[in-house]
Amino acid sequence: MTTTEARTTTLPTIAFLGAGSMAGAILNGLLSPVVSVTGGIRVTSRTAEKAAGFAETAGVTAFATESRADANREAVRGAKLVVLAVKPYLVPEVLADVAGDLEPDAVVVSVAAGVTVATMEAAVPASVAVIRTMPNTPAQVGRGVTGVSAGSRASEADVALVRELFETVGAVVEVPESQLDALSTISGSGPAYVFLLIEEFVKTAIAKGFSAEQATLLVEQTFLGASELLAATGEDPAELRRRVTSPKGTTEKAVEVLQGASLSTLFDRATDAALARAQELAKG
Numbered sequence: 001m002t003t004t005e006a007r008t009t010t011l012p013t014i015a016f017l018g019a020g021s022m023a024g025a026i027l028n029g030l031l032s033p034v035v036s037v038t039g040g041i042r043v044t045s046r047t048a049e050k051a052a053g054f055a056e057t058a059g060v061t062a063f064a065t066e067s068r069a070d071a072n073r074e075a076v077r078g079a080k081l082v083v084l085a086v087k088p089y090l091v092p093e094v095l096a097d098v099a100g101d102l103e104p105d106a107v108v109v110s111v112a113a114g115v116t117v118a119t120m121e122a123a124v125p126a127s128v129a130v131i132r133t134m135p136n137t138p139a140q141v142g143r144g145v146t147g148v149s150a151g152s153r154a155s156e157a158d159v160a161l162v163r164e165l166f167e168t169v170g171a172v173v174e175v176p177e178s179q180l181d182a183l184s185t186i187s188g189s190g191p192a193y194v195f196l197l198i199e200e201f202v203k204t205a206i207a208k209g210f211s212a213e214q215a216t217l218l219v220e221q222t223f224l225g226a227s228e229l230l231a232a233t234g235e236d237p238a239e240l241r242r243r244v245t246s247p248k249g250t251t252e253k254a255v256e257v258l259q260g261a262s263l264s265t266l267f268d269r270a271t272d273a274a275l276a277r278a279q280e281l282a283k284g
């Protein structure tokens with residue numbers, strides 16, 4: 001695993017096919033002053049409105065498929081890295097469209113949940129490498145974590161390049177493809193679990209008589225503070241929990257209730273449901 005460092009990264013021409021939440025988060029990292037993308041960044045979207053949002057960004061050229069049918073083909077011509085950031089069900093259609101225009105040494109980097117390397121390798125010329133990844137939205141603030149799985153045709157240099165791309169927005173973990181869907185249920189979807197906990201905790205604080213503003217401050221600062229304490233101390237979270245939980249004190253009572261609700265089973269069931277969905281998406 002590698003963490004983000006303030007070092008200069010130079011990347012070759014990149015095309016993002018799809019410009020939604022995930023592509024936007026990664027793009028944010030690429031726009032950092034310590035990153036240089038030689039040949040520039042191309043971005044495609046379905047709507048002209050979304051593409052127009054990128055028009056002002058230096059170094060980025062955006063095309064919309066609703067304005068020009070060849071938007072994705074135009075974007076991939078000359079691109080070394082082609083990041084597939086459309087919804088999983090669109091991956092086969094988009095790859096079929098661009099296959100003939102990919103550079104022979106291009107690396108197709110998918111962020112799509114579920115869609116397998118085998119499906120993508122079958123859709124592009126044999127000289128084109130495929131690498132599957134699973135980033136997460138904290139990439140937008142340089143705090144992402146991305147799982148990377150090399151396809152059968154990816155060289156060490158291809159994997160190193162893709163690592164460099166995702167290290168501009170956080171940490172990278174290399175795993176075999178057989179583990180990538182499981183990784184997705186932890187870190188890919190994980191930010192949603194955290195936000196859900198925050199939403200529910202704010203409701204609880206409001207029910208205890210705090211204003212919405214106070215409740216939000218209390219809860220958000222508690223999540224941020226606890227996360228930063230964990231990061232700064234490097235302590236085991238169980239030890240940090242113990243330090244909050246005074247013997248015979250108040251926290252002990254709350255933690256007993258939470259543990260009684262079988263939190264670990266709940267997380268197992270939630271991530272199993274996400275894993276089952278990834279397997280459905282793989283079938284197309």
Ligand SMILES: NC(=O)C1=CN([C@@H]2O[C@H](COP(=O)(O)OP(=O)(O)OC[C@H]3O[C@@H](n4cnc5c(N)ncnc54)[C@H](OP(=O)(O)O)[C@@H]3O)[C@@H](O)[C@H]2O)C=CC1
Nearest residue numbers: 018019020021022045046047050085086087088111112113
């Ligand atoms: N969101 C997340 O936390 C994560 C998402 N992912 C993966 O990222 C991928 C994208 O998800 P997300 O960003 O959430 O989705 P969004 O719906 O936010 O983005 C999808 C993007 O694809 C564009 N699009 C649709 N059709 C085409 C097309 N034919 N050609 C080019 N662009 C097109 C859309 O354009 P327009 O905006 O104009 O409609 C939109 O910008 C998915 O495969 C998902 O599995 C992976 C990890 C985490």
Ligand SMILES: O=C(O)[C@@H]1CCC=N1
Nearest residue numbers: 112113184188189190
């Ligand atoms: O919900 C999804 O399918 C994507 C993959 C992981 C996070 N978002």
